[in-house]
Amino acid sequence: MKNGIPGPETSGPGIFVSPSLGPEGIRLATTHERRRLWAAAGTVTTLLALAAAMLASNLLGDRPVPSSGSRLRIVSLSPNITEIVFALGAGQDLVGVTTACDYPPEARRLARAGGFGSPDAEAILALKPQLVVGSGPGMDVLPAVELLRRREVPVCILSEASFGDLFLAIRRLGDLTGRVEAAARLTASLSERLAAVERRFRDVPEGKRPRVYVEIWMQPLISVGASSFVTELVRRAGGISITADLPGDYPQVSPEVVVARDPSVIVLTHGGGSATAASVGRRVGWARVTAVREMRVIADLLPDLILRPGPRLVEGVEELSRRLYAEVAP
Amino acid sequence: MTSRRWMRTRALVALSALLALVATGALFVGTVWVPPGELLAGGLGGTLGLRASRVAIGIVVGAALSAAGVIFQAVLRNPLAEPYVLGVSSGAGLGAAVTILSGAVALWVWALPAGAFVGGLLTMVLVYRLARVGARVPVHSLLLAGVAVGAVIGSVLMFLVSTASVEGGGSLRSIVWWLLGSLQITDLTLLAVVGGAVLVGVVLAFVLARDLNVMVLGEEPAAHLGLSVERTKLVFFALGSLLTGVSVAACGLIGFVGLIVPHTMRMILGPDHRTLLPCAALAGAVFIVVADTIARTALAGVGTELPIGVVTALMGGPFFIALLRRQRRVTWS
Numbered sequence: 001m002k003n004g005i006p007g008p009e010t011s012g013p014g015i016f017v018s019p020s021l022g023p024e025g026i027r028l029a030t031t032h033e034r035r036r037l038w039a040a041a042g043t044v045t046t047l048l049a050l051a052a053a054m055l056a057s058n059l060l061g062d063r064p065v066p067s068s069g070s071r072l073r074i075v076s077l078s079p080n081i082t083e084i085v086f087a088l089g090a091g092q093d094l095v096g097v098t099t100a101c102d103y104p105p106e107a108r109r110l111a112r113a114g115g116f117g118s119p120d121a122e123a124i125l126a127l128k129p130q131l132v133v134g135s136g137p138g139m140d141v142l143p144a145v146e147l148l149r150r151r152e153v154p155v156c157i158l159s160e161a162s163f164g165d166l167f168l169a170i171r172r173l174g175d176l177t178g179r180v181e182a183a184a185r186l187t188a189s190l191s192e193r194l195a196a197v198e199r200r201f202r203d204v205p206e207g208k209r210p211r212v213y214v215e216i217w218m219q220p221l222i223s224v225g226a227s228s229f230v231t232e233l234v235r236r237a238g239g240i241s242i243t244a245d246l247p248g249d250y251p252q253v254s255p256e257v258v259v260a261r262d263p264s265v266i267v268l269t270h271g272g273g274s275a276t277a278a279s280v281g282r283r284v285g286w287a288r289v290t291a292v293r294e295m296r297v298i299a300d301l302l303p304d305l306i307l308r309p310g311p312r313l314v315e316g317v318e319e320l321s322r323r324l325y326a327e328v329a330p
Numbered sequence: 331m332t333s334r335r336w337m338r339t340r341a342l343v344a345l346s347a348l349l350a351l352v353a354t355g356a357l358f359v360g361t362v363w364v365p366p367g368e369l370l371a372g373g374l375g376g377t378l379g380l381r382a383s384r385v386a387i388g389i390v391v392g393a394a395l396s397a398a399g400v401i402f403q404a405v406l407r408n409p410l411a412e413p414y415v416l417g418v419s420s421g422a423g424l425g426a427a428v429t430i431l432s433g434a435v436a437l438w439v440w441a442l443p444a445g446a447f448v449g450g451l452l453t454m455v456l457v458y459r460l461a462r463v464g465a466r467v468p469v470h471s472l473l474l475a476g477v478a479v480g481a482v483i484g485s486v487l488m489f490l491v492s493t494a495s496v497e498g499g500g501s502l503r504s505i506v507w508w509l510l511g512s513l514q515i516t517d518l519t520l521l522a523v524v525g526g527a528v529l530v531g532v533v534l535a536f537v538l539a540r541d542l543n544v545m546v547l548g549e550e551p552a553a554h555l556g557l558s559v560e561r562t563k564l565v566f567f568a569l570g571s572l573l574t575g576v577s578v579a580a581c582g583l584i585g586f587v588g589l590i591v592p593h594t595m596r597m598i599l600g601p602d603h604r605t606l607l608p609c610a611a612l613a614g615a616v617f618i619v620v621a622d623t624i625a626r627t628a629l630a631g632v633g634t635e636l637p638i639g640v641v642t643a644l645m646g647g648p649f650f651i652a653l654l655r656r657q658r659r660v661t662w663s
Contacts, residue, residue: 217500219435219442220507220514246633252503254361254626255514257633259377270436270500279439283516285380288372 072177075127077119077134077145080160082107083310084170085133087186090177096127103304103312119144129153131176135160135169135309137249160309161249162229163194163236170311190314194236197321201238210324212239213263213291216250216307217270221258225251229309237321239265259285265324266291268299269306298323338605345612352616353389356623357381361630384513387521388622389615391513391581392591394528394573396614397535399588400607401570404542405563406469413574413588416457416472416567417480418450422578423509424487425449430504431490439517442508443579450575453479458567467563469549510637511584513622524580531573532611538565542603584639586646587614587621593649621645 075096076082082101085094091106100116101107113127114120117136121144124132132148135158139145148155156176158169167187174183201209212234214224224230224241228249234241242261243253266280266289277297286292301323305316357378358366364377372378398413406415414420429435429445438444461467461475494502515521535542541562544552549559577584595610618638625636 217503218516219504220512222500222503243633251632252507252634254633254635255380256361256377256626259380260362260364284383284518285374285376285378287375287379 073128073130074177075113075124075129075132076101077114077132077139077157078116078136079103079304080308080310081133081135081158081169081173083308083312084173085177087311088170088174088177088179088182090173090179090182093177095129096124103310114144117142121147124148125151125153131156133158133173133176160229161227163232163313165229166309166311166313167191169309186311190311193314194317197237197317200321201325204238206240210239210265211242211261211263211290212265212267212324213242213258213261214267214269214306220252221255222250223253223258225249229313230306233306233313233317233320234267237317237324239320239324255283255285259289262290264290264294264296266297267301267306267320268297269301269303334602334605337599338609341599341605341609342612345609345616349389349612349616349619352619352623353385356385356388356619359623360626361633361635363630383515383518383521384622384626385619387515387524387580388513388618390521390525390528391577391584392587392614392616392618393532393611394577394614395584395588396591396595396610396617397532397607398570398573398577399592399614400603400610401535401542401566401573402588403592404546404603405566405570406473407546407548408469408473409593410589411473412586413570413577414480414583414585416476416571417453417483418571418574418578419583420480420483420487421453421456422446422450422575423583424483424490425452426508426582427487427490427505430501430508431494435504440520443520446508446582447575447579450578451571453483454567454571454575466560507637508582509639511582511639511642512637513581513618513625515580520580524576527576528573531569531576532608535566535569535573536604536607538569539603539607542566542607543601546601546603582639584618584642586642586649587617590646590649591617618642 072090072093073095074085074090074093076085076094077098079098079101082094082097083103085091086104086107091104094107094110096111096113097107098114098116098119099112101110111123111127113123117139119134119142124144125148132145132153132155134145134155140157145155145157156172158172159165160169167190170187170190171180171183174180174186214230214234216222216224216230223243223246224234225243225246225248227247231241231244235244242258242263243251246253268277268280277295277299280286280297280299281292281295291297298320301316301319305312305319358369360377360381362377364372369376369378374382395413399411402411402413402415403409408415423446425445425448426442428449429441434441434445457472457475457479458467460479461472463471491502491505494505541557544555544557545559545562545566547555552562553559574588591614592606592610595606595613599605599609621641622638625638625641628636628641
């Protein structure tokens with residue numbers, strides 16, 4: 001009330017907030033002021049209720065999907081989600097995909113609603129989706145995703161950090177599209193295929209397994225770290241990723257580290273042109289790396305089988321395992 | 331005269347010895363600790379080769395950027411001039427970003443250095459043409475044109491960066507990595523070409539260093555002393571651009587070297603460019619080799635390295651601020 005701080009006696013427009021919220025402040029207030037206090041309390045309560053409602057809606061997860069008798073209208077924000085939906089036999093429910101959704105071929109005929117990681121909110125809204133599904137780091141906080149949520153569009157962002165996440169995503173999409181049985185069949189068959197791969201190298205002791213360096217980008221060299229599903233993919237294929245201890249999912253790695261850890265197999269997944277088995281051999285200082293000396297640089301695996309966490313990841317495991325062990329066998 | 335030459339010899343010998351020491355030391359430390367015996371036994375095909383190629387390109391680029399800084403500061407008569415002052419950095423950055431985003435890097439090993447070099451060179455020519463008034467190229471209009479063109483190209487570059495989506499997550503990291511500089515080179519031919527170009531450039535600049543001494547007196551006095559001012563400017567801009575262009579092509583943008591090394595050497599050795607130019611080149615090499623050794627070892631715990639531009643900026647930033655504060659005391663008429 002002193003020093004120009006607005007107090008109860010200063011009347012002015014706007015919401016009144018009492019400087020002292022203790023019981024004395026209320027006791028000392030006049031009738032006029034008491035009314036304003038009530039108004040203030042009302043406002044605060046409303047705000048709190050709103051906040052609680054928002055918090056609750058966040059805690060409870062995604063809004064319920066409106067059920068309709070006929071097909072669902074789904075927009076996919078990620079190529080792996082598109083693949084899962086098709087694998088569940090729910091491809092006809094998809095009304096929009098990203099420019100990166102190129103598998104299965106039918107996906108290319110669908111409407112494009114932005115790129116992977118850069119969804120186009122307007123295009124998505126125009127498709128009148130009943131469900132928007134995506135996965136991938138950072139997807140949850142994209143402004144376009146926020147905007148969809150504010151427009152009451154049910155958005156579901158799935159995690160993709162492991163094979164466990166892949167199975168969860170399949171089951172979740174099975175629930176959402178009403179294809180629970182198809183999801184159960186798919187996860188069962190994928191698990192069986194993974195187990196079949198594992199049986200082939202189970203007896204090979206840890207020390208004898210191929211030490212694999214997966215390079216997903218050059219300039220700078222980027223590999224796969226502790227929290228990437230690719231590290232798990234290498235393990236499930238019977239290899240040991242030499243960068244499995246590096247923090248993060250796709251860490252930049254120093255060439256000195258690669259040379260010192262001496263991989264016995266190098267897998268290049270950046271696809272396209274310049275990084276070939278031969279070009280790796282020509283890199284300064286890489287000549288003595290075991291994989292280079294024994295010419296075990298794999299550059300022709302389809303990157304999507306390794307880097308896209310959809311059902312075809314299991315194909316990636318099978319393919320990589322075949323390559324890791326076929327060449328070792330006498 | 332003899333004493334000055336003696337001082338120059340002494341400084342050159344001392345700096346060469348320091349460079350040899352630092353360069354040798356840099357071979358024995360890195361992201362990974364390799365025992366010296368094992369390191370030497372591994373030969374150039376192993377970790378030693380990896381480090382030696384970095385030390386070599388570091389010496390080349392450090393010398394080139396420092397010499398270019400000396401040249402630009404003298405010809406533009408501006409203490410804050412540096413190799414990128416005429417927009418080379420933004421032009422080369424745009425060239426690099428275009429080659430990375432277009433996917434050309436995947437098709438041709440030399441696409442990135444070529445794109446950066448051409449981008450930088452085109453920008454320099456554009457700035458030079460814009461700054462020309464009749465037959466003359468006034469220094470202040472060069473600086474202004476450099477800043478303006480740099481700003482415009484910089485915003486185009488930022489726009490391109492913003493369009494790189496998650497799909498091209500790798501390209502985004504490539505661009506950022508390039509913008510912060512790196513001495514990781516995989517191709518020895520590139521090292522040889524850049525090294526040759528820098529050697530020619532630095533030697534030529536040294537031969538012409540006397541003209542730089544005349545240029546710092548001002549254009550009118552220089553003309554009175556019989557110097558063909560406009561031609562000299564053109565020659566030095568071409569030399570400075572060549573040195574900067576090839577460095578940027580090989581290692582991306584490495585800031586502050588071309589600013590702080592010439593100034594430090596000028597404070598120690600005085601303003602005679604016949605001494606300053608070769609000494610700054612050697613000192614620049616020392617600085618970059620030291621900075622890269624820090625860059626290689628700072629994050630060894632997580633198996634990666636710092637971009638060298640971050641190290642040079644952390645070392646050079648405070649110096650730049652101190653320089654600006656000194657500069658404030660000088661009255662401009």
